[in-house]
Structures are given as C-alpha cells and as structure tokens.
Amino acid sequence: MQANTLSGGFADPATQSAYAFRSVMEAMARPGTIQDIEGAAPPAPLSPAMGAVLLTLCDTETPVYLAGDMDCEAARAWLAFHTGAPFVGPAHCMFAVGTWDALTPLAVYPIGTSEYPDRSATLIVACSELAAGTTLTGPGIKDQATLSLPEVEAFQANRTLFPLGLDFIFTCGERLAALPRSTEVSRSSSEAIAQAGAS
Amino acid sequence: MTEYNFAYLDEQTKRMIRRAILKGLAIPGYQVPFASREMPMPYGWGTGGVQVSAAVLTPSDTFKVIDQGADDTTNAVSIRTFFQRTAGVATTTATSDATVIQTRHRIPEEPLHEGQILVYQVPIPEPLRFLEPRESETRKMHSLEEYGLMHVKLYEDIIRHGHIATSYAYPVKVEGRYVMDPSPIPKFDNPKLRDMAAIQLFGAGREQRIYALPPYTQVVSLDFEDHPFEASKADHPCGMCGATDSYLDELIIDDIGGRMFVCSDTDYCEVRQAAGHKGKDAA
Numbered sequence: 443m444q445a446n447t448l449s450g451g452f453a454d455p456a457t458q459s460a461y462a463f464r465s466v467m468e469a470m471a472r473p474g475t476i477q478d479i480e481g482a483a484p485p486a487p488l489s490p491a492m493g494a495v496l497l498t499l500c501d502t503e504t505p506v507y508l509a510g511d512m513d514c515e516a517a518r519a520w521l522a523f524h525t526g527a528p529f530v531g532p533a534h535c536m537f538a539v540g541t542w543d544a545l546t547p548l549a550v551y552p553i554g555t556s557e558y559p560d561r562s563a564t565l566i567v568a569c570s571e572l573a574a575g576t577t578l579t580g581p582g583i584k585d586q587a588t589l590s591l592p593e594v595e596a597f598q599a600n601r602t603l604f605p606l607g608l609d610f611i612f613t614c615g616e617r618l619a620a621l622p623r624s625t626e627v628s629r630s631s632s633e634a635i636a637q638a639g640a641s
Numbered sequence: 642m643t644e645y646n647f648a649y650l651d652e653q654t655k656r657m658i659r660r661a662i663l664k665g666l667a668i669p670g671y672q673v674p675f676a677s678r679e680m681p682m683p684y685g686w687g688t689g690g691v692q693v694s695a696a697v698l699t700p701s702d703t704f705k706v707i708d709q710g711a712d713d714t715t716n717a718v719s720i721r722t723f724f725q726r727t728a729g730v731a732t733t734t735a736t737s738d739a740t741v742i743q744t745r746h747r748i749p750e751e752p753l754h755e756g757q758i759l760v761y762q763v764p765i766p767e768p769l770r771f772l773e774p775r776e777s778e779t780r781k782m783h784s785l786e787e788y789g790l791m792h793v794k795l796y797e798d799i800i801r802h803g804h805i806a807t808s809y810a811y812p813v814k815v816e817g818r819y820v821m822d823p824s825p826i827p828k829f830d831n832p833k834l835r836d837m838a839a840i841q842l843f844g845a846g847r848e849q850r851i852y853a854l855p856p857y858t859q860v861v862s863l864d865f866e867d868h869p870f871e872a873s874k875a876d877h878p879c880g881m882c883g884a885t886d887s888y889l890d891e892l893i894i895d896d897i898g899g900r901m902f903v904c905s906d907t908d909y910c911e912v913r914q915a916a917g918h919k920g921k922d923a924a
C-alpha cells in the first residue's frame with residue numbers, strides 16, 4: 443500500500459464532511475452556483491473536490507463506477523481505504539466518477555424507477571473549468587442561471603425523463619457545481635446568436 | 642474524546658440522510674425513503690426534523706427552533722439545547738440571524754433569505770394516506786400522477802361545508818408533478834412555500850421519509866376554479882403588536898371568556914413591539 447493511499451482523507455471527518463456536504467447541497471439546491479469544497483487531498487487523477495464529494499457521500503453501501511483513467515490503482519486504493527465503497531460497472535453504480543468523455547454515453551446508468559426515482563446514479567464529472575455558460579432554468583433558480591457544461595443535448599434529454607433521470611456534480615480543483623435532473627438547459631443567448639450568425 | 646459524535650448521529654447515518662436530501666432536492670416534492678434512527682427523544686418530538694438538522698448542521702451555523710411559532714416551548718428548547726451540546730452551534734430566536742431553522746407547524750412570518758435552511762418536522766408525509774392506507778398503493782398513485790381522489794376529497798369538503806374545510810396540512814402540487822404534504826402548517830402559510838429563497842427540507846422520522854423544495858420552486862395549493870385557494874387567518878390585528886398580516890393564536894385571557902388574538906410567531910411579534918408597534922391589548 444502506498445503512503446498516499448493512507449493520507450489525504452478528512453483530518454476531522456465529522457466536521458469536514460459537514461462543511462463539504464453543505465457545499466454539495468447548496469450546489470444541488472441552486473443549480474449553476476459554484477461552491478468551494480475543501481479538506482481532501484486524494485491522489486491524481488482524482489481532484490480535491492472529487493475526493494471531498496466521495497468522502498462525504500460514499501461508504502460500503504454505495505457502489506462506485508470509476509470511468510476511464512479514473513479506474514487506476516491509486517484511485518481505487520484511496521477510495522477503498524477511505525470509504526470502503528465497492529467498485530462496480532456503470533449499470534449498477536450509485537456514483538460514477540470520470541471526465542465527461544469517459545462517462546458518456548449516459549444510457550447505461552440507472553435512472554430510477556417510476557415508483558423510486560431516487561434510485562438513480564449521480565455522476566461526478568471532472569471538468570477543466572467551471573464558469574458561466576449555458577443558460578439554466580428550473581427549481582432552485584431565480585429567473586435564470588448559467589454554467590459551463592460539457593454539452594447541451596445530453597442534459598436536455600435527461601430532463602425529458604423527469605422525475606426519473608441522472609443528477610450531476612461538476613468538479614474542478616477545489617470547486618464544484620451541480621445539475622439535478624429537474625433543470626432545463628438551453629443554449630446561452632450569446633451562443634445562439636453566434637450560431638445564427640454562422641449559419 | 643467527546644461524549645457524542647458531532648451532531649449526535651454517526652457518520653454513516655449522516656451520509657445516508659445526506660444522500661436522501663440530495664435526491665429529494667433533485668426531485669422536488671418526492672418522498673425519499675430513508676432508514677430512520679432512534680433519537681434520544683420521543684417520536685412526537687420531531688425525530689425526522691432532528692435527523693435532517695443533524696445531517697445539515699455545521700459548527701458555524703446559528704440554529705433556531707420554533708414550535709407552532711414559539712421559541713420557548715419545551716419541545717423547541719429541548720431540540721435547541723440538544724444541538725447546542727452535540728454540534729456546538731450558536732442558537733438564536735431571531736429569524737433573520739438563523740442559518741438553520743427547525744420548525745414544527747409554522748413558517749416564520751419574516752421572509753427567509755438565501756443561505757437559510759428551513760427544516761420541517763413532519764408527522765405524516767403522505768398526502769394520500771387518508772385516502773389510501775397502503776404504502777404500496779400510494780407509491781403507485783404518485784408514480785402515475787393519480788391525484789383525482791385528492792380533488793374528490795377536497796370537493797366533498799365544499800359540498801359539505803360550502804368551502805374547503807381543510808385548514809392545516811393543506812396539500813400542494815410541486816412543479817406541476819408531485820402532490821406533497823407541507824406538514825401541519827396552517828394553510829395561511831402555504832403561499833410562503835412557493836418561490837422561497839431558502840432551502841426547505843422535510844423530515845418524517847416514524848414514517849422514514851425525507852423530501853425537499855429547492856429555493857424558488859413552484860408550489861401550488863390544490864383548488865378549484867369556482868373555489869380558489871384562500872390563505873385565511875383570524876380576522877383581527879395582533880393584540881400585542883397590531884400586525885394585520887400575521888397568523889394569530891387565540892388566547893383566553895380571563896375566566897369570563899375574554900379573548901385576545903396574538904401573533905403565533907413570537908419573534909415576529911417581539912421585533913415589532915421593540916420597534917414601537919402596539920396592539921390594543923398591549924400594556
């Protein structure tokens with residue numbers, strides 16, 4: 443076992459996970475807002491924000507899917523030691539971790555059932571940036587919000603499944619944002635204008 | 642070593658509740674099942690709300706508890722003291738200073754702001770329960786949006802009483818999808834559920850359900866075109882602060898039938914009195 447497997451967890455799990463959860467909850471309750479999240483120092487390719495989300499929400503009861511490059515010895519060993527979460531394929535996961543390219547296509551993840559729509563996966567996406575971008579409307583949003591999303595169509599398709607569907611947490615460094623299934627995603631007006639001009 | 646874990650609950654239980662809260666926020670109005678834990682207080686004292694508060698509180702929070710609008714009931718004091726001891730949170734009775742407010746049966750009069758969380762204690766989370774006692778059936782009804790019976794029940798009220806007699810726990814529809822029980826708040830409070838800037842979380846301990854309303858969520862009280870919903874209250878000003886816009890409790894003030902109407906939200910009333918507002922019964 444490598445030294446960095448044992449380190450990088452929460453030094454004070456009860457209070458640090460309480461703060462981390464509030465960041466995740468604020469993000470999920472207010473889509474498009476960008477929250478700070480601290481306290482975790484996982485080995486690459488996991489980011490500090492990803493590590494903190496996983497430490498806060500995962501344990502032996504939450505199957506995790508590591509997509510693409512995230513499925514490496516360092517990430518597996520760190521998560522196993524700090525959370526005990528079992529590793530599974532995408533079809534049986536409660537949480538999936540990866541870059542957008544590695545996580546897609548989305549059709550393979552559990553979206554819940556009509557009687558239990560909560561039995562659906564949450565995707566934790568590694569992003570190279572978190573910024574303003576695509577226009578968002580829906581619960582949690584006063585008028586409208588905006589967030590940089592890796593694409594638009596997949597989130598629009600996910601919205602049509604409501605109340606079923608996937609929920610997303612976007613992470614970058616020590617920051618995160620979220621997009622629940624309830625959010626309506628449209629192209630930002632600037633993009634729409636640019637597209638109209640190009641065609 | 643401290644005697645308790647932070648906020649009393651063990652970390653695994655808090656993680657489970659936190660996961661349920663996130664799914665509740667993602668599916669507004671849908672009741673997420675969770676494995677409720679024993680708490681060191683009886684069920685009637687709001688163990689669902691207490692567990693949700695335990696899962697969201699941080700040491701930096703300022704915590705307020707109201708029981709039917711009052712901060713000083715045994716129930717409210719006991720829960721406030723519990724988290725003061727187990728989570729080290731600051732406590733307050735001032736609505737505007739609180740970051741987390743746990744409530745039984747009221748929404749504060751003062752509009753809540755972003756950054757605040759309102760946690761409701763819920764006795765019966767299922768709005769369809771009195772129409773259909775079987776959980777398997779109500780779950781099916783929610784999945785199929787079969788809410789016709791609910792409207793029939795409300796309409797029977799109208800036929801019997803000339804108006805909708807339901808005055809507490811008045812059912813609402815969330816974002817045009819799920820019918821939800823807002824907990825036994827007076828229907829006067831129903832309009833505050835809609836477009837609230839704060840996060841609203843609902844915890845039912847005995848029934849093991851958590852549900853949520855993100856900020857700025859569309860919440861509509863069920864009604865009929867010819868009998869629109871009305872957020873009624875006693876038609877009096879508050880005897881202590883003179884407020885005409887607050888929900889009132891009726892108090893018997895002597896043994897010859899003397900009555901007085903006073904704000905049920907004690908903080909709201911005290912702030913108004915401190916600002917110089919005076920009702921007709923004020924000393």
Ligand SMILES: [Zn+2]
Pocket residue numbers: 879880881882883884887903904909910911913
């Ligand atoms: Zn008053």
